Amino acid sequence: MNAFRKALFLDRDGTLIRDAHYLKDPEKVEIIKKIGKSLLKVKSIGYLLFLHTNQSGIARGYYDLSDVHACNERMMRDFGWPINFFTEICIAPESPDEIEVYRKPSPKFEFEMISKYGLNESKCWVVGDKWSDSETGLKAGMRGALVRTGKPIDRELEALAKKRKVPIYKDLREFLESEIIVND
Numbered sequence: 001m002n003a004f005r006k007a008l009f010l011d012r013d014g015t016l017i018r019d020a021h022y023l024k025d026p027e028k029v030e031i032i033k034k035i036g037k038s039l040l041k042v043k044s045i046g047y048l049l050f051l052h053t054n055q056s057g058i059a060r061g062y063y064d065l066s067d068v069h070a071c072n073e074r075m076m077r078d079f080g081w082p083i084n085f086f087t088e089i090c091i092a093p094e095s096p097d098e099i100e101v102y103r104k105p106s107p108k109f110e111f112e113m114i115s116k117y118g119l120n121e122s123k124c125w126v127v128g129d130k131w132s133d134s135e136t137g138l139k140a141g142m143r144g145a146l147v148r149t150g151k152p153i154d155r156e157l158e159a160l161a162k163k164r165k166v167p168i169y170k171d172l173r174e175f176l177e178s179e180i181i182v183n184d
Contacts, residue, residue: 005012005048005119007087008180009137012053012151013129015172017075024063026074027118032149036079037107038176043085050113051089052126053134054103058093065091072125088113109159114140127175131157132165145175 006072013019018030043049051072057063064065068091076085090109092102100106114121129150137144146153146161146168153161161168169175 004020004123004124005117006046007048007050007113007117007119007125007183008042009050009052009113009124009126010071010172011126011130011133011150012051012075014129015127015133015147016069016079019150020093022057022060022062023071024057024067026070029078031073031075031078032171035176036081037171038118038173038181039079040081042180043174045181048087048113048117048119049085050109051086052102052109054092054094054132055089056093056095056103058091059098085120087117088166104128104130105107105135105139107136110136110142112142125167125179127172129153131160134161134164138164145169145179147171147175158165 010016013023016032018032054129055068058065073083090102092104094103102109109180113119121141124142125145126133126142127145127147129147134144134146144166146166147166149171156167
C-alpha cells in the first residue's frame with residue numbers, strides 16, 4: 001500500500017446535491033452545479049473519492065436502502081459520472097438516538113478506508129455542510145472542511161470551525177480549487 005495515498009470523503013446532501021428533507025425520490029435530486037468537472041480533475045490527479053452519507057430516514061422507516069441507491073445513481077448520472085465513480089460508498093442508516101456505527105461523527109468508515117487503501121490521514125479531508133462531517137475527519141486524524149451549500153452555518157459554528165482550524169467555503173468547487181487543485 002502507498003502511505004502517500006490521498007482521499008476526499010464527501011457528504012452527499014448539502015454538499016454534492018441540494019439538501020432535501022428525507023430524500024427518497026430520485027426525481028427530486030438536484031445536483032449542485034459546477035462541481036462535477038472539478039471532482040473529475042481531483043480524481044485524475046490521484047485522489048480517491050469516498051461518499052459518506054448519514055441516512056437516518058432508513059432507521060425511521062421513511063425509505064429504504066434501495067431508495068438511497070436510486071438517488072445516488074441519479075446524482076452520478078446527472079453529474080455525468082460512471083456508476084463506480086466513488087472508490088467506496090458508506091450509507092449510515094442509524095438514527096441519531098441509536099448507537100453510532102457508521103453515522104457521522106463516527107470515523108469508523110474513515111478508519112476502515114485508511115486501513116484498506118493505505119491512506120495517509122494527513123493527506124485526506126472530510127468535507128460536508130455540517131459540523132458532524134468535519135468532526136468525523138478530525139476524529140480520524142484527517143482535515144475537515146465545511147461548505148455553505150447545505151445547512152446554515154451560524155456564528156457559533158464559524159467560531160468552532162476557526163478554533164479547530166476547519167476552513168469554510170462557499171461550495172465544494174471553491175474548496176477543491178483552494179485546497180486540492182491549486183496545492184497539488
